[in-house]
Amino acid sequence: MDDQNKNLILATVLSFLVILVWYTVFAPPPGADLTAPPPAASQQATPDQPAAPAETAPAAATGQIDPKTAPRVAIDTPRLLGTISLAGGRIDDLSLKDYRETLDADSPIVRLLSYPGAENIVDAESYYATWGWQGAEGSGQVALPGDATIWTLEKGTTLTPDTPVTLAWDNGAGLVFRREIAIDADYMFSVTQSVENNTGAAVRLAPYGLVLREGAPKTPTTYVLHQGSIGMADGQLHDLTFKKMTKLDADPVAGQAEIVDVASGGWIGLTDKYWMTTIIPEPGQPFRLLAKYAANRDDYITSAQLPVIEIAPGATGTSATRLFAGAKEWETIRTYEKNLNIAGFIDSIDWGWFFFLTKPMFWLLHHLHGLIGNMGFAIIALTFVIKTLVFPLARKSYISMAKMKELQPEMEKLKAEAGEDRQKMQQGMMALYKKEKVNPASGCLPILIQIPIFYSLYKVIYVTLELRHAPFVGWLRDLSAPDPSSILNLFGLLPWATPEPGSLFFLFSLGVLPILLGISMWFQQKLNPAPTDPTQATVFAWMPWIFMFMLGSFASGLVLYWITNNAITFIQQYTIMAMHGKRPDIFGNIRAGFRRNGAAEK
Structure with missing residues (x-):
């Protein structure tokens, strides 16, 4: 397993853990006893x-x-x-x-x-x-x-x-x-x-x-x-x-x-x-x-x-x-x-630990909404602004990934020469990175940057009143709630209601937005060559669909941001890699991935 893909898996796992921890829900306390006598004062x-x-x-x-x-x-x-x-x-x-x-x-x-x-x-x-x-x-x-x-x-x-x-x-x-x-x-x-x-x-x-x-x-x-x-x-x-x-x-x-x-x-x-x-x-x-x-x-x-x-x-x-x-x-x-x-009254809104991100993020979202008039399109515009701000860092990462792709033949050669000797393989790869001045760790930088941004936007969408019952287009009438459409009734074509949030079947009740999220992650993944290791290839193959189910119950505004982010990232990375003479063969990678997955099953 090469270092680039190790870093990508590590960054993705970290993202998953952060999202999972912050999404933990616990039940509220029980109701009050209306028959009990009133309390007395306790301070002297x-x-x-x-x-x-x-x-x-x-x-x-x-x-x-x-x-x-x-x-x-x-x-x-x-x-x-x-x-x-x-x-x-x-x-x-x-x-x-x-x-x-x-x-x-x-x-x-x-x-x-x-x-x-x-x-x-x-x-x-x-x-x-x-x-x-x-x-x-x-x-x-x-x-x-x-x-x-x-x-x-x-x-x-x-x-x-x-x-x-x-x-x-x-x-x-x-x-x-x-x-x-x-x-x-x-x-x-x-x-x-x-x-x-x-x-x-x-x-x-x-x-x-x-x-x-x-x-x-x-x-x-x-x-x-x-x-x-x-x-x-x-x-x-x-x-x-x-x-x-x-x-x-x-x-x-x-x-x-x-x-x-x-x-x-x-x-x-x-x-x-x-x-x-x-x-x-x-x-x-x-x-x-x-x-x-x-x-x-x-x-x-x-x-x-x-x-x-x-x-x-x-x-x-x-x-x-x-x-x-x-x-x-x-x-x-x-x-x-x-x-x-009234000193500090704005802090009555729950900005959270990352207030230095959530406050300016909401300020910008609020004003974009004022200009555009639709909160969904304001989230899309906010995503473009965020991607523009982090583009200098992302650009270095994409260039590094393009150089890593150039070194792929050399790495395959080192793997063949080293055989089962992992230490020799690692030493050869480090020497190659040093010679070509490539930093394999920079490949996961865009994903790591997304962790605090994703959490901050999740916080903004979840707690701010302005997102409550905010419509986007068509069936998306509340961006603070999950996508109400469901694959279980063919998105409204079949005559039965969708499962209620919190029910067992709701986990499998994927809406349009979560499915688009999985597809966008899958296409973004195909910018990189399919891993040669069968186990690694299987992990990568399942990753978009795991995220699709995991984020399916999140607020639709957050899923909309993630889809837009994936689309912009795909365009940026494809363009930069093409400018460096390494235009990704997306459909070739897809075909190779299917072949490797089939071989792994055999």
Whole structure:
């Protein structure tokens, strides 16, 4: 086996292993217990930092409220539809007008926030954002609003970008709490809490904003996808998967928490694949970032806990935060980061370890899509750009491969002379390489270059919202999903449906794109002479078809990239080898390969 083909096999095996590892899927945790009592706070208060916010009603607000019958305030914006519950004054009903659950025209729109009993719940039954106050040392016994508090709609009727609403609650002991909620035309809420002190003594309270989700997402997760808590603290990203958050619960009642003190700016919330709910304190505002898990209700909790405010008699204390609740659109999040000075907000999108590749790759793909208007053709254009950038390295590799082909007769002669003496064969080949100034290792360079590029593009296609339900041509209506066509029903000619993803038969349900991928790899392979070793020839013969089955269940956008990459590589390599006087005899190589495979079987 010559060194050139050894390197090619090694590079291909490495590519296979990288793809296989990153595509490993594990099941999400089980659902929540809706009958368990709510958790209690676990952190101790200090003079300047109150206890961690509890998800329970205060002593002054007794009784349980059915969220289905609680009074509500409507939310209606160009992109959001939902309600605010006056029971607790929390936002627990929110759907995204621009996104549907499936490609069907009558599919329900995506629900982000929900309460038990709400219609069209497809994920967490209880998922909401709320705000409140915690007592600090020296504040005494103060009745504070909680989940069972019934607020009064003091101002406004429906929350729209032009009409904010104000909720109010009087604790009956001299404190009047208000919560003014405004919203823009996209996904950003502005929430201003205030406390009017009509008592005869100063009151020390600390505001907080909280996001709570009951149960992890039902969407299957992979190692390339982050779902869980996500936060920024003074320029450092903090994230915990839902699985890791469960390990914070050492105490089944109170639990533990991850706590980070933020000096000047950040945000905290919960994210899944495409959607996010995040509390954002004012830029420059110190706060405490908290993430915890309560096992008795399967609650995942994140909160931003702000410093204590002392409110003098007759005065009013205020605190402002924002809430992002919506789709993780790159353009929208980048605009918020820039215009609202939200540090590192673009990193709420899961760029992964290779962020230095995924960020510019998506930036280019996004702008190509803006110019072309079709994401599939944008992926093809991106492939041309990538191949142009790496062409100088690839050119050296192709030239080396052309020189290796020139040395093929000499290598066959060395093999005949050495016979079974492998050491003599290797020494002769190394001497020949040194004499002709050929580096056999450079032949696998184009494949090795593809590993980080392939992974980065896989990451971009898998996690970015812009690829979700993005059509290409004909039957390819979602480039983030596998090719829906199937050889098992002759690509729609036979009257039965294709196997569902995850089923046993789906492995054999090859679509048009995976088949084209296998063919493109097979043709690219034929640029090189068929290996003389029968075992090696068999490995090479099966390699395109193994990759065809392996990548058949990948996102069709990724398979489209691979086909385009193979086609461009074929043209580049064929042209360069022809320019060096070694025009590949493709069909001759094919015939030779069949002859050698037949001989090997005999």
